[in-house]
Structure formats: C-alpha cells, structure tokens
Amino acid sequence: MTPLTQARSRLVLGTRGSKLAVCQSEWVQARLKELAPDVDVTLRRIQTSGDKILDVPLAKIGGKGLFVKEIEEALLHREIDLAVHSMKDVPAELQPGLALLCVPRREDPRDALISRDGRSFKDLPHGARIGTSSLRRQAQLLRVRPDFSIEMLRGNLDTRLRKLREGQYDAIVLAAAGLRRLGWAKEITELLDFETCLPAIGQGALGIEGREDDDFVRSLLSGMEDRETRTTVMAERALLRRLQGGCQVPIAAYATMHGARVSIDALVAGLDGKEIVRERAEGAAEEAESLGVRVGERVLARGGDRILQSIYGKA
C-alpha cells in the first residue's frame, strides 16, 4: 500500500455546515469510535456553493454538484480523509479517484408533509400554498392536487420549518429521513406514500466518500456497510446516469430487492412538469454484486425505454 493508505491514528471527516450534514457526520464519527476506538476522527466544516446560494431553485444554478464540489476537492487534495453525503445530493458521477467507500443502511425514503395546522394532504384547503423547490415533488403533488399553489422554498431544514411556522406556507414537503435524523419526526403531519410521491434517487440513504485507493478507511467503514442499500441505491443511480437526470429533469425512483431480484419504480415528469410517466421496471440481476446491481438493458427495456422515450423521444 502507498504510505497515504497505511493505517493512520487520526482521520479528518469533511462535512457541510448545515445541522443535518453535521448530524449525519457526527453519527458516522460515533460509529467509527465504536468500530475503531484507537482512531481519532475530527470533523472539518466545508462550506459548499450549494449552501451559499439560497435565493434560487437548485434547478436553475447547476443542481446536485453544488453540494459536493468543494468537499471532493478537499478529498483529492488530501485535506480530509472521508466525507458523509446524503446520497440524493450526490451527482451521478463522482470525481475520478474518489469512490463511495461505504453505504450504510437506508433510513425511511419517503417524503413527509408538514402542515401548519396539522391538516392532512387530502384535507388541505383548495389552493393551499405548498413550499418546495423540488420539481420532482411539484410535478407529483400537482398531479394529485392541481389546485395547489407551489411556492419556492430553499434553505436548511430548520429554516424551512421556521418559514412554515411564520405563515409563509400552508404546508411544506421534506424528506422524512432528514427530520428523523435531527430528532424532529414529531413535526411530520403525514408520510406520503409512493403512489402520491415517489422519492428522489438515493433519498434516505447516506454515502461515505473517500479516495478510491484508501484501503485503510474503506476497511474501517466496512462494519457500517449495508449491502441491500448499496445495491438498491446503485440501481437507482444507474437509472439516473442512463436518464442523465438531475434537478432540471425531475426523476424519481425507488428500487427494492427481493432475493437477487431488483425492481425499480421510476417516474419522470415530462419536461413541461405536467405529464407523468410511471413505469415499473422488473428485472433479475444475475447477481447483486457488492458494487451495486447491474441495471442491464433488460431492466430498462421493460420500463426504462418507455421512460427514455418520454424524455428524449427515442429509446
């Protein structure tokens, strides 16, 4: 092994500064303390451009990469040794030389409705003001409740909840996983089922990124790896790469595993945000490898090509 991948007694874990990012990073730090008590892991906060630019929807400023660019640079410059991401914020492709060294067990992937007066989704008044900047959430909510008035909402979870409490919205939609990790599950009015709102790719899952040749960190993290989460999230991300999705084209997908079979529910909102294509792509992965199931033509052909046609007009 090269010197830089040898055992080290100190590691630096890079994290964004949001409450959720720090909470997720501290959880990994605590798990590493259990798994490797002799290794000292310190957190280093790194502000990303996605954290700085808060006054426009992500779709307009370049999407997911804004939450990881500066962190990946710190990894490549060896300023940090690992970083904890929400998988839904990780672009389809990582920077060369970097890898997801660990994918722990997934939290609840569903979206959650938080309404100001506790009213459920179906009881929200006609024309209710719903706070979300996610095209994926917007397209699916309007399909069921075209009367809703969707209004932009960005910022960290605490900011979004504050804006709701201040009366700027009748309800907002957030990922249940983030609320649960912060101990705010009591804020949830209703968990939205997959028929109403299919999750973002990777929603509820964490990914721990590091240098792909860092066998030491990879071995430390192996005790936190969850094979089923890795396989299903990799299947969703393979679909993301095939559909070249991102914030601009609202894609939702959720993969489940039954033995060695992986099935993916995928949804792509038409470019006008109105037409919804919902397909269920069934497919048997010859083997669900630890690096993630191969999302072969068979899986996509059963559903993906119709999805591709809905976006690009071609298989």
Ligand SMILES: NCc1[nH]cc(CCC(=O)O)c1CC(=O)O
């Ligand atoms: N950039 C927003 C973001 N990234 C990850 C989560 C939630 C945590 C997760 O999905 O694991 C959230 C908040 C939200 O969508 O409500």
